[in-house]
Amino acid sequence: MSLFSHQPVLLTEVVTSLQPKAHGRYLDGTLGGGGHASAILEASSPDGFLYGCDRDAEALAAAHDRLKPYGDRFKTRQCNFTEADRWIAPQSLDGVLLDLGVSSHQLDTPERGFSFQKDGPLDMRMDQNGTGPTAADLVNSLPADELADLFWKLGDERHSRKIARAIETERRNRPFTTTGQLAQFIERICPRRGAPTHPATRCFQALRIATNDELTSVQDGLERAFRLLIPGGRLAVISFQSLEDRIVKEFMRREARDYDFEGPEDHPDFRHPRHPRGKELARKGLVASESELDTNPRARSARLRVLERLPEP
DSSP: OOOOOOOOSSHHHHHHHHOOOTTOEEEESSOTTSHHHHHHHHHTTTTOEEEEEESOHHHHHHHHHHHGGGTTSEEEEESOGGGGGGTSOTTOEEEEEEEOSOOHHHHHOGGGOSOSSSOOBSOOOSSTTOOSOOHHHHHHHSOHHHHHHHHHHHHOOTTHHHHHHHHHHHTTTSOOOBHHHHHHHHHHHSOOTTOSSOTTHHHHHHHHHHHTTHHHHHHHHHHHHHHTEEEEEEEEEEEOSHHHHHHHHHHHHHHHOSEEESSSSOOGGGEEEOOOSEEEEEEEEEEOOHHHHHHOGGGGGOEEEEEEEOOOO
């Protein structure tokens, strides 16, 4: 049995939004520990089917353990959700779920390098078998200006240039290899002074996003996932930080518009009428209830947005 554990957020809201049913076909593009997937399979009894994928081999193994009671009603693959259309036919699904957050297991496992609460290697890769750069590679190789831009654009870190220049100087003598080493160094450069969050929090977020190319995956994955839906099918997306949520919100509102426009900005003079491709449900998004927050404080930043695919005219 896998030791992977993760408490799914907004579970009731996800099931209510996707409306799983018998004979339905679904995709959980971020399988995690299988919590959302098992709820979807349960709600689509007796013969609903679920595809599941995840970049994390540990998550995939845990999901298999959790979903075994559902027999042959599911199929999984280790991959990014952006690759789901390589093995799932277009317009064949009744629902797709993308949970863009990092799992509790990943955060709580020092060897993964996602958190500085416990010291571990500065890795942060979702797919540990991948060949891409680790967070340590980025910290130790990017020029100070590029590192500062990364901290600012992906972490909204207002001391980005100060931190990046200090890192560039420090790494000449001692490369950064662990989460604790980097977090302590950033705290030394930008002391906490009673702030509610650790001074390294935003830099760690930026490094994780960059290491896994998360924003590109979100933008590309939304387009591909939406094409997998049948008319009436629903795309449900949970985001945990503003950069991802902005991409999700803009995508859904674009698909729900009754026009396209030319050029980089929306202006009435350059609009061309068209039929909406989707319908937004709960336009402002759904957030965790107080009762859920009492048992899972990490759900506080979660927001669920849902888009229903409309029939083509």
